[in-house]
Amino acid sequence: MFNRLLEFVWTRHSHYEIVEPCGFTGDDGKRWEFGRRIITTAESGDEYYPLKRYPDLYRVFANVKSEQALFEFVGHYGPLTDEGLTRSSAKPHFTSSVLLMNGRKLAEFVYVPGDQIDRCLKEAAWCAHILRYHAKKSPQLQALIQELGVKSPLCAMDIEADPVDGVRMSLRPKCLLDALKLQLLDSISRGVNTFACDACDNLFSRKSGAKYCSDKCKDDYNNARRRVANRKGL
Ligand SMILES: [Zn+2]
Numbered sequence: 001m002f003n004r005l006l007e008f009v010w011t012r013h014s015h016y017e018i019v020e021p022c023g024f025t026g027d028d029g030k031r032w033e034f035g036r037r038i039i040t041t042a043e044s045g046d047e048y049y050p051l052k053r054y055p056d057l058y059r060v061f062a063n064v065k066s067e068q069a070l071f072e073f074v075g076h077y078g079p080l081t082d083e084g085l086t087r088s089s090a091k092p093h094f095t096s097s098v099l100l101m102n103g104r105k106l107a108e109f110v111y112v113p114g115d116q117i118d119r120c121l122k123e124a125a126w127c128a129h130i131l132r133y134h135a136k137k138s139p140q141l142q143a144l145i146q147e148l149g150v151k152s153p154l155c156a157m158d159i160e161a162d163p164v165d166g167v168r169m170s171l172r173p174k175c176l177l178d179a180l181k182l183q184l185l186d187s188i189s190r191g192v193n194t195f196a197c198d199a200c201d202n203l204f205s206r207k208s209g210a211k212y213c214s215d216k217c218k219d220d221y222n223n224a225r226r227r228v229a230n231r232k233g234l
Pocket of ligand 1: 197198199200201202212213214217
């Protein structure tokens with residue numbers, strides 16, 4: 001129905017780096033602090049279709065557990081957020097205001113270019129929780145999904161007249177992070193199962209009852225068991 005979600009376009013750049021925390025004071029005197037971020041200094045990047053090209057990208061993201069892994073993920077697939085797409089040398093920070101009907105300012109938000117590492121790692125952990133709860137058929141899954149619904153919407157919906165189909169409906173996520181969450185929810189709703197590897201705990205798609213994500217993990221696990229058995233003199 002919403003197959004145009006696959007046509008979500010994102011950008012990846014040739015170069016990223018990690019920058020230290022910073023802080024800014026907004027027009028209203030409010031102080032904003034930002035932790036370590038992954039930024040791009042590249043002038044431009046290559047556009048591609050992440051969801052079409054990588055149908056399991058949500059699982060790759062859910063396996064991101066460290067700053068280094070996140071940095072590699074961004075290097076491969078592009079930044080996760082809008083702020084991550086913003087070139088860092090252009091603006092040290094930028095603001096956005098929510099205005100009332102009469103033009104009075106209701107709230108002001110300060111952004112800095114770059115993906116905030118803490119926030120992105122939390123989002124990856126959240127995706128992993130959902131997949132684990134789903135694998136275990138845990139009742140906590142419902143609560144997590146509900147929490148997602150009350151947070152900000154994951155996408156806009158476009159309805160267009162189409163000369164061939166009559167009408168065209170498409171979901172339009174605003175950034176790769178939201179697109180990945182939609183991909184994850186779509187995979188769950190289609191009954192795609194994800195399991196945690198017995199050896200390394202990475203999430204993977206199980207074929208014919210496999211317990212390990214790779215042959216290497218299977219070997220590692222068996223070797224470790226053998227070592228323990230030898231030590232016990234069994
Ligand atoms: Zn493994």
